[in-house]
Amino acid sequence: MAEPQNGVSSTDVKKIARLARLHVEDAQCGDIADDLNGILAWIEQLGEVDVDGVVPMTSAVAMTAPMRDDVVTTGGIRDLVLANAPKSEDGFFVVPRSVE
Amino acid sequence: MTDLTKLTLAGALGGMASGEFSSVELTDAHIDACEAASGLNAFITPTFDLAREQAKASDDRRVKGEVGRLEGAPLGMKDLFCTEDVKTTAASKILGDFKPPYESSVSANMKADGMVMLGKLNLDQFAMGSANETSCFGPVINPWRNDEDLVPGGSSGGSAAAVAADLCLGATATDTGGSIRQPAGFTGTVGIKPTYGRCSRYGIVAFASSLDQAGPIAKTVEDAAILLESMAGYDPKDSTSLNEPVPDWRAACGQSVKGLRVGVPREYTMDGMPKEIEKLWAEGVEWMRDAGAEIVDVSLPHTKYALPVYYVVAPAEASSNLARYDGMRYGMRVEGENLADTYERTRTEGFGDEVRRRIMIGTYVLSAGYYDAYYLRAQKVRTKIAADFRNAWETCDVLLTPTAPSAAFPVGRKINDPVQMYLNDVFTVTANLAGLPGISVPAALDGNGLPLGLQLIGKALDESTVFKAAGALEKAAGFTAKPSKWWS
Numbered sequence: 001m002a003e004p005q006n007g008v009s010s011t012d013v014k015k016i017a018r019l020a021r022l023h024v025e026d027a028q029c030g031d032i033a034d035d036l037n038g039i040l041a042w043i044e045q046l047g048e049v050d051v052d053g054v055v056p057m058t059s060a061v062a063m064t065a066p067m068r069d070d071v072v073t074t075g076g077i078r079d080l081v082l083a084n085a086p087k088s089e090d091g092f093f094v095v096p097r098s099v100e
Numbered sequence: 101m102t103d104l105t106k107l108t109l110a111g112a113l114g115g116m117a118s119g120e121f122s123s124v125e126l127t128d129a130h131i132d133a134c135e136a137a138s139g140l141n142a143f144i145t146p147t148f149d150l151a152r153e154q155a156k157a158s159d160d161r162r163v164k165g166e167v168g169r170l171e172g173a174p175l176g177m178k179d180l181f182c183t184e185d186v187k188t189t190a191a192s193k194i195l196g197d198f199k200p201p202y203e204s205s206v207s208a209n210m211k212a213d214g215m216v217m218l219g220k221l222n223l224d225q226f227a228m229g230s231a232n233e234t235s236c237f238g239p240v241i242n243p244w245r246n247d248e249d250l251v252p253g254g255s256s257g258g259s260a261a262a263v264a265a266d267l268c269l270g271a272t273a274t275d276t277g278g279s280i281r282q283p284a285g286f287t288g289t290v291g292i293k294p295t296y297g298r299c300s301r302y303g304i305v306a307f308a309s310s311l312d313q314a315g316p317i318a319k320t321v322e323d324a325a326i327l328l329e330s331m332a333g334y335d336p337k338d339s340t341s342l343n344e345p346v347p348d349w350r351a352a353c354g355q356s357v358k359g360l361r362v363g364v365p366r367e368y369t370m371d372g373m374p375k376e377i378e379k380l381w382a383e384g385v386e387w388m389r390d391a392g393a394e395i396v397d398v399s400l401p402h403t404k405y406a407l408p409v410y411y412v413v414a415p416a417e418a419s420s421n422l423a424r425y426d427g428m429r430y431g432m433r434v435e436g437e438n439l440a441d442t443y444e445r446t447r448t449e450g451f452g453d454e455v456r457r458r459i460m461i462g463t464y465v466l467s468a469g470y471y472d473a474y475y476l477r478a479q480k481v482r483t484k485i486a487a488d489f490r491n492a493w494e495t496c497d498v499l500l501t502p503t504a505p506s507a508a509f510p511v512g513r514k515i516n517d518p519v520q521m522y523l524n525d526v527f528t529v530t531a532n533l534a535g536l537p538g539i540s541v542p543a544a545l546d547g548n549g550l551p552l553g554l555q556l557i558g559k560a561l562d563e564s565t566v567f568k569a570a571g572a573l574e575k576a577a578g579f580t581a582k583p584s585k586w587w588s
Contacts, residue, residue, distance in 0.1 A: 008464065012464075013460075015467075016460050016463050016464050016467065017444075017460065019463050019467060020419060020447075020459050020460060020462075020463040021423075021426070021440070021443045021444050021447050022444060022447055022448050022451075022456055022459065022460070023441075023444035023445055023447075023448040024448075032460065035457065035518070036457075036460060036461060036464065038518070038519065039411065039457075039461060039518060039519060040461075040464075042408060042411075042519050043408045043411060043412060043474065043478075045404075045405065045408055046405055046408050046409065046412070046474075046477055046478060046481055047477075048405075049402065049405055049477075049480075049481050049484065051477060051480035051481060051484070054480040054481075054483050054484060055480070055483055056476055056479030056480050056482070056483060057479050057480075057482040057483040057486060057533075058310070058479060059310060059340070060296035060297070060310050060311065060340075060532075060533075060534070060535030061295070061296050061297050061340070061342065061535045061560060063297070063340070063342070065339060066336070066339055068336060074202075077201070080201040081201075081429075083199070083201060084197075084198050084199065084201075084429070084430035084431070085428075085429055085430060086196075086427060086428070086430075086431070086432065086433035087433070093428055093429055095428050095439065096435070096436075096438060096439045096442045097438070097439065098438070098439040
């Protein structure tokens, strides 16, 4: 298990931002690191709790995932799906080039 | 004719049923009130023309004997619920002019019950905030004031302000860490977050899916019960929707609390909390005792860890949920040098500071090397918080606590310190983590003339007991104060 108390560096901020698909300028990284470290330092108190053998809670109520019939429910509405697109053409979304 | 905006929802439904006034008259009175209150900034998108059409259609239905549960009642909709063909923003820039081609299940239930929708209400951006100051449409101003503009709480600040100012007979809201109950407390209104799974999440813009739950903000406990009966119900479109019948909660509101065991959790206090709130809490205990309830001291030892757990779990889920905003299929797009750059510029310009902050925290706690130390540990502590409640239910039926550690505070005061702002939810967030129903009932005015609320938390699926206890608390408190109408 990694030790979190080392804190977030400016390099980490760049890495997290890239993972989160957010743009950060180099000049902002220090302030963002301070901000995150303030919050993470407060979260560190969770380390006081004995969680040996405790099962993680992943759902607010105990229930089994329901199954539904494997059928199309709301199909055949292409124009509605495209209605909010920033750019569309001939029934397709238009997106920036991803292969050079 | 009396001022129709002063009515409760129950009173208005009764008045229409007995033919004293029509939905059109009731709706027009509320539209006038909304137009005069633009300074409160409670609405992002008013839908007054739609409301007039719906009111007319409702009056026509009534003539034919078709009367739904909310027939003809002008209500507000938090702008986190997708509404067909009506702009839905989540108070963000990134959704742009998004007009959903579908209706959320909660608002669809209410439409089917005859609701008249006055408009889409302001909120914290993506419901992330406790003061309604993270909205990209500007803060909502609390109808209650103390020489200066105060926040209405958040994230459902527009809903709470609109109900408190008599702009609508009730409003929808959502609660991920306290976003229904804390603003209800700050505005002298009633707000209930039901058991997780009672209200469908289908069509509600997602923040933290294991915590998000819809509920109403209303003028009275009975009104909250009427609204929740319409909003709740099983929905196969939400895989976490509970397939349970919706009880007659309205009937529960007037029932006696004789013999009810009310737990008082000793951990629900914090440093710097005004003495007035401690005093009000003690008074609330006495009110319940006088009404015939048995008071039980209980301990919820992991309470202090609830907020830190929340600020791991909620941002983690948010970072995943908000990954969908990529500028490709809906909402705004900022063109960059290539696809990745377009994603990054769209998201950076489209999300506000607090949303970006939470996405960064969430991404960090889920990233390789930190997942176990933060996210997995937080989920384990969440298990212990839920277990605290299960232990408490062995000796009591409902818990009584303060709603929030302060009254409403001035606009702009706390926004620069995120951890201080997060403490607003210290008493409400536990119910979200454990999936339990919680209600805030207005109980008194503080020394500055601002409302304070008390909270009741119940067992899962036991809203009936929560409404019963809330009805007794409301009756004992006798809270009838209204803000002076300075805004019009």
